[in-house]
Amino acid sequence: MARTGRRQKPKQHLIEEWTGKIFTSLCIVFLVVTIFSIVYFVATKGLSTFLKDGISFAEIFGSKEWKPDGEPPLFGALPFIIGSFSTSLLAALISAPLGICAALFMIEIMPKIGRKYLQPVIELLAGIPSVVYGFVGLSVVVPFYRDVFPGQGLGIAAGATVLSIMILPTITSIATDALAALPSGLKEGSYALGATRWQTLYRTVLPTTLPALMTGVVLGMARAFGEALAVQMVIGNAPHIPGSLFESTSTLTSVITLSMGNTVMGTMQNNVLWTLALILMMMTFVFVFVVRWLEGRANR
Amino acid sequence: MKKSLMLVLTLVLTFTLAACGQNNTTNSNGSADAPGTTNEGSGNEASSELSGSILAVGSSALQPLVDQASKKFMDQNPKVSIQVQGGGSGTGLTQVSGGQADIGNSDVFAEEKLDAAQAGELVSHQVAVVAMAAVINPEITVDNLTKDQLVGIFTGEITNWSEVGGQDQKIQIVNRPSSSGTRSTFEKYALGTKTGDLKGSIQEESSGNVKKLVKETPGAIGYLALSYLDGSIKSVNYEGVEANVENVANGSYPIWAYQHMYTKGEPNEVVKAFLDYMASDDVQNNDVVELGYIPVSSMQVSRDVDGNITNK
Secondary structure, three states: OHHHHHHHHHHHHHHHHHHHHHHHHHHHHHHHHHHHHHHHHHHHHHHHHHHOOOOOHHHHHHOOOEEOOOOOOEEOOHHHHHHHHHHHHHHHHHHHHHHHHHHHHHHHHOHHHHHHHHHHHHHHHHHOOHHHHHHHHHHHHHHHHHHHOOOOOOOHHHHHHHHHHHHHHHHHHHHHHHHHOOOHHHHHHHHHOOOOHHHHHHHHHHHHHHHHHHHHHHHHHHHHHHOOHHHHHHHEOOOOOOOOOOOOEOOHHHHHHHHHHHOOOOOHHHHHHHHHHHHHHHHHHHHHHHHHHHHHHHHO | OHHHHHHHHHHHHHHHHHHHHHHHHHHHHHHHHHHHHHOOOOHHHHHHHOOEEEEEEEOOOOHHHHHHHHHHHHHHOOOEEEEEEEEOHHHHHHHHHHOOOOEEEEOOOHHHHOOHHHHHHEEEEEEEEEEEEEEEOOOOOOOEEOHHHHHHHHHOOOOEHHHHOOOOOEOEEEEOOOOOHHHHHHHHHHHOOOOOOOOOOEEOOOHHHHHHHHHHOOOEEEEEEHHHOOOOOEEOEEOOEOOOHHHHHOOOOOOEEEEEEEEEOOOOHHHHHHHHHHHOHHHHHHHHHHOOOEOHHHOOEEEOOOOOEEEO
């Protein structure tokens, strides 16, 4: 009896070990299959524009004319690529100083008030649905820009304003983590040399955490780049390169959301939208690569 | 032991659920096809015991009507379940043509989106008519626009309201995306020509946003279904004809389109019963009117895919 009991124990242990292994491996396999099938799906769909419909690479990336139902149809995606980049860059430019300063306030200047009240409030921003941002943008930001600046108010400026608020939590929380992880010896050393708080922050804390702060900014930009609904509502969606920040233009995502439901799968118009999705996906890869590279620098 | 049991259970549950999901979809597809073929001979005998599931996908303009009618239909036939999804006319036509959906809702004739072979397989059931009007910002002092004036505005040749009898103000176009069914209806029947996307024009996907922007933007012009019209924006007459239900029904106002519910081939028993219900007086005289559409039965003219009008 005792012998069998003893024999069962390692068996049980083995069973647990194996179930655990099998379960985690299955999850990983599932994850990998999902990711690769998505990449494969978007890539085959997106590439069929070039392979099946015979549209040239140069036309998609170089031409400014977007007339999907013209005669002949023209598919120049340059305005959208420019629109996407300018909106997300501008959003990051607005949001980065705000987010980083908020993080400095929460960690270095007034941790008590900051972490107790400010952080939950900023994190709250991440939970608001993007359609709400879009509607606020359409009801508040656009009329304001229309009254103050020449133009209709819809455009890159309105899109970037809405996006900058949306990506604030990303930038702030990553900056907060980076600042909190800073070894205290660095700051103490700086104070011991007689530096003021400002000098310590500016000359020691910020340069040391810069790669991590940049990671936050890039991740924020990636989010801004992929955001569809809120931008679509406030950017105006005319497929042209705008002459000013307050003139209607489009982003890659806004074109996809506007047209995807109205086009028929497998047609040239639909395939080109998948090509735009492919461009978005490639850009996400680039962002992930940049973030990895920055993290590598931060860990050095 | 407990932990591993939990893990195994989770695994088993996940897989059974996944399998169930698949089974369900194949079942519903199967049952959607099966009754049509098996019950065709038996006729209407089984109609008191309707059961099955229907998936209707497509046009967001038609969605509210189908949604409301499907709820009533399900109350009357508790064994029938109807799912109504939006997604646009293109999605509706794709899915019904590919067999994923039982009904594809569309603002436009299938021939306009699909190629001839695919469109030929689909059967149209016209359940309502939607009319559209050009709408302008209420501060603009224009009441009537001719076809030529509208074409001029939407092609960018006319850029100031003073050119069409209004005040000196720049025209701001609030358009729908070029693939939209509403836009193609407006272009086809009001302008008679396709228009490009002008620089500086605004495009919004939802009618609600179009209305909001036309209401707020100085000098704005757009177009909306009649159900969206109220006092906050101004609708203009087209060639002197006011956009209202009577003028659409008697054929004097041309900017309107059928709302189609497409099936692939002839519908099976359940789908047919639902489509018959959509065409019944109960729906046509109540829900259709209530939601701002025009009943097909009240139309004194009919129109084919090429736009030829015939008196009924």
